[in-house]
Amino acid sequence: xxxxxxxxxxxxxxxxxxxxxxxxxxxxxxxxxxxxxxxxxxxxxxxxxxxxxxxxxxxxxxxxxxxxxxxxxxxxxxxxxxxxxxxxxxxxxxxxxxxxxxxxxxxxxxxxxxxxxxxxxxxxxxxxxxxxxxxxxxxxxxxxxxxxx
Amino acid sequence: xxxxxxxxxxxxxxxxxxxxxxxxxxxxxxxxxxxxxxxxxxxxxxxxxxxxxxxxxxxxxxxxxxxxxxxxxxxxxxxxxxxxxxxxxxxxxxxxxxxxxxxxxxxxxxxxxxxxxxxxxxxxxxxxxxxxxxxxxxxxxxxxxxxxxxxxxxxxxxxxxxxxxxxx
Numbered sequence: 001x002x003x004x005x006x007x008x009x010x011x012x013x014x015x016x017x018x019x020x021x022x023x024x025x026x027x028x029x030x031x032x033x034x035x036x037x038x039x040x041x042x043x044x045x046x047x048x049x050x051x052x053x054x055x056x057x058x059x060x061x062x063x064x065x066x067x068x069x070x071x072x073x074x075x076x077x078x079x080x081x082x083x084x085x086x087x088x089x090x091x092x093x094x095x096x097x098x099x100x101x102x103x104x105x106x107x108x109x110x111x112x113x114x115x116x117x118x119x120x121x122x123x124x125x126x127x128x129x130x131x132x133x134x135x136x137x138x139x140x141x142x143x144x145x146x147x148x149x
Numbered sequence: 150x151x152x153x154x155x156x157x158x159x160x161x162x163x164x165x166x167x168x169x170x171x172x173x174x175x176x177x178x179x180x181x182x183x184x185x186x187x188x189x190x191x192x193x194x195x196x197x198x199x200x201x202x203x204x205x206x207x208x209x210x211x212x213x214x215x216x217x218x219x220x221x222x223x224x225x226x227x228x229x230x231x232x233x234x235x236x237x238x239x240x241x242x243x244x245x246x247x248x249x250x251x252x253x254x255x256x257x258x259x260x261x262x263x264x265x266x267x268x269x270x271x272x273x274x275x276x277x278x279x280x281x282x283x284x285x286x287x288x289x290x291x292x293x294x295x296x297x298x299x300x301x302x303x304x305x306x307x308x309x310x311x312x313x314x315x316x317x
Contacts (some may be wrong), residue, residue, distance in 0.1 A: 143210070
């Protein structure tokens with residue numbers, strides 16, 4: 001066992017996550033996600049949604065049990081897209097909400113609808129980004145540099 | 150032939166030209182002021198191909214902001230249009246370029262149908278270039294006739310008046 005691992009295992013102030021990782025490394029096993037990890041992804045996504053919702057509508061989102069079920073299902077669907085790390089899941093969810101087509105924002109801005117129409121929404125976002133391509137900030141900056149240099 | 154003062158690229162941007170060319174409403178108007186503005190070819194010689202392309206790109210981006218598009222121009226399309234315009238229409242002045250984009254915004258080249266692409270934009274330039282050539286030819290022809298025939302020149306009018314005065 002390496003010195004680093006021993007130091008973590010003997011450290012009385014080591015966090016639970018650090019201990020889990022150290023033990024898993026020492027045993028040579030893959031760490032399975034704990035319930036708290038799942039919960040942190042869930043809370044982060046919930047926070048993202050509530051922020052986007054209140055930013056768009058000006059009102060706080062009334063979060064109910066069925067929204068919780070829908071959010072958990074959305075996270076599962078995002079995982080199904082091949083996104084595995086927690087950070088990536090949160091980022092993908094953030095992109096999904098921020099790029100939500102206007103119609104949904106205006107008429108059906110809720111987690112239950114996003115869950116139900118997940119396939120349609122992701123296709124719509126992908127199509128619009130492929131077609132528009134968008135103009136990146138780098139591209140605009142290059143034009144400005146060319147013109148004003 | 151008077152030499153046209155070379156402008157900086159910053160003074161050829163849409164926001165600057167739109168203010169300066171507010172009174173320009175037709176191809177004939179453009180031809181009247183075209184002599185005061187540098188051609189793309191002249192700018193290309195002074196600043197290089199890339200910088201003039203950047204100017205066209207800026208015009209395209211500003212135009213895109215003013216029209217509703219489901220499928221707007223992406224970076225690749227903007228690059229392709231800028232490259233083609235600078236290569237093919239080097240004889241056009243920045244006043245012409247500004248007029249083409251304003252005409253497109255005004256709907257003079259037809260409805261966008263919520264999308265823009267390379268052929269559509271290049272068609273505007275082709276249509277404008279043809280109209281510009283025809284208008285310039287007409288103006289040139291009219292001036293030539295007047296000079297040769299003398300019917301409407303100042304000199305001939307004075308001659309006629311003098312004749313009439315004598316008769317009186």
